[in-house]
Amino acid sequence: MTTEITQLTVEELASLMKKAAGVTVDPHDLASRADAPFADFGLDSLGLLGIVGELENRYGRPLPTDAERCKSPRAFLDLVNGALTTGA
Amino acid sequence: MSESGIRPRHTAVTGIGVVAPNGQHTETYWKSVKEGASVLDRITREGCEHLPLRVAGEVRGFDPSALIEETFLVQTDRFTHYALAAADAALQDAGLSSSAADSPYSVGVVTAAGSGGGEFGQRELQKLWGQGSRFVGPYQSIAWFYAASTGQISIRKGFKGPCGVVASDEAGGLDAVALAAQAVRRGTDVIVVGAAEAPLAPYSAVCQLGYRELSTVEDPARAYRPFTSAACGFVPAEGGAVLIVEDLGRAQRRGAAVRATVAGHAATFTGASRWDRSREGLAQAIKGALDEAGCAPEEVDVVFADAMGVPEADRAEALALADALGPHGTRVPVTAPKAGIGRSYCGAPLLDIAAAVLAMEHGQIPPTPGVFDVCHDIDLVTSTARPAELRTALILSRGLMGSNSALVLRRGPGSAA
Secondary structure (H helix, E strand, C coil): CHHHCCCCCHHHHHHHHHHHHCCCCCHHHHHHCCCCCHHHHCCCHHHHHHHHHHHHHHHCCCCCHHHHHCCCHHHHHHHHHHHHHHCC | CCCCCCCCCCEEEEEEEEEECCECCHHHHHHHHHHCCCCCEECCCCCCCCCCCCEEECCCCCCHHHCCCHHHHCCCCHHHHHHHHHHHHHHHHCCCCCCCCCCHHHEEEEEECCCCCHHHHHHHHHHHHHCCHHHCCCCHHHHCCCCHHHHHHHHHHCCCCCEEEECCCCCHHHHHHHHHHHHHHCCCCEEEEEEEECCCCHHHHHHHCCCCCECCCCCCCCCCCCCECCCCCECEECEEEEEEEEEHHHHHHCCCCCCEEEEEEEEEECCCCCHHHHHHHHHHHHHHHHHHHCCCHHHCCEEECCCCCCHHHHHHHHHHHHHHHCCHHHHCEEECHHHHCCECCCHHHHHHHHHHHHHHHHCEECCECCCCCECCCCEECECCCEECCCCEEEEEEECCCCEEEEEEEEECCCCCC
16 A cells, blocks of 8 residues: 555655755755754755645645654655655 | 044944945946936836836846855845845945954844835735645745844844844834944944845735825836926835944954944934924934034035925925024035935935945035926935035935934045045
């Protein structure tokens, strides 16, 4: 049943950071420093909130309330993908 | 002026940055102002073409992406883009672009705003009603807000000193400079102070349609003619200016060119659109500013008028000058460069300050564009710039909601004499 779930990739997160917050980041850099704080990439809390809103609209359902409080790309990807899998 | 004992009475202006309809650099702005050129034109902004507001002063050819990082652009309105660009130019002019101060806490930011981020706000509100609340971006919470430019300038440059926002009507542009001077007197080294507005988006334009002072004349050459019998209201504009003000002693110690000093200011309130009452309010503001500056009426060498372009308001301003300055009120040269630029609300008095500093430096009083038949008892400079030895300038501003302010500037000791 998880086969039809689209997982959020690092590449998609990078493009969302650009779209929602104007942050230009190389996906490889994002992947290799996935535990670094979002702030190190130039993404502020409102920027992350915008990404959460974008994803919620895309998936047509709410993400966990903790999503916008994630500190790092890895924590965010894990939480979002975990929610997508279990919520299917 | 003394280095010891009491703090210096005057605050130095050491930097100017301009983003105006008639110039996006201080030099081009001054050249246009000095020549008395008018850049008023039909509104071209998308969604504004059908509105009864036909003529405005647009800032054209401004490319924010060439000047400001994308992370700031996505979360800011056009009015903040102008402010950020003008702040950069002012800091560079003051020689403070790389390191503004010894400590980030010694630099503050003050801006005035009267229009806010209408274009950004409209876009997000259209998402709200067109798609739903989940489609409104989080930056709507800050981008439209009057405080946005102060916040973004301070964040972008890392300035952590006293910050403020003045929302006191159009004349708030002068009040902001007074607030900045006060912060400097209280011990802050440097204040980045200014105002820039962007009221030419559809929502913002519609908000202005209710002002009975707004000119709806279609001909750009006739739309804004203050102090004439053909006065038919004012024309709005975009843009503004940012100044760097700092302690006079500090400026001199670091070898900065002191372009002018802020000598005095006062503000009064006489009620929305009560132009007859603004006579007394403006006169009191002038007297208060002169008193604070220790300046006799005869010392005022030039007046940058508010020039609302509404007959009763123009009359009140001419009479206020006579009330406050006595016989000198009908003799002192008066000018209103904004007749060729339009009124960018809080940005307008900042552009007048910039013009006044430049006029004192160049010894030239710029003319009032498009005005030839003055019907009030003032010496309005028209047609061409008038050479004059200028040591003291009086800048006046009134707002549609009833605020009246006056600011006295003295020529800087570092200026060409």
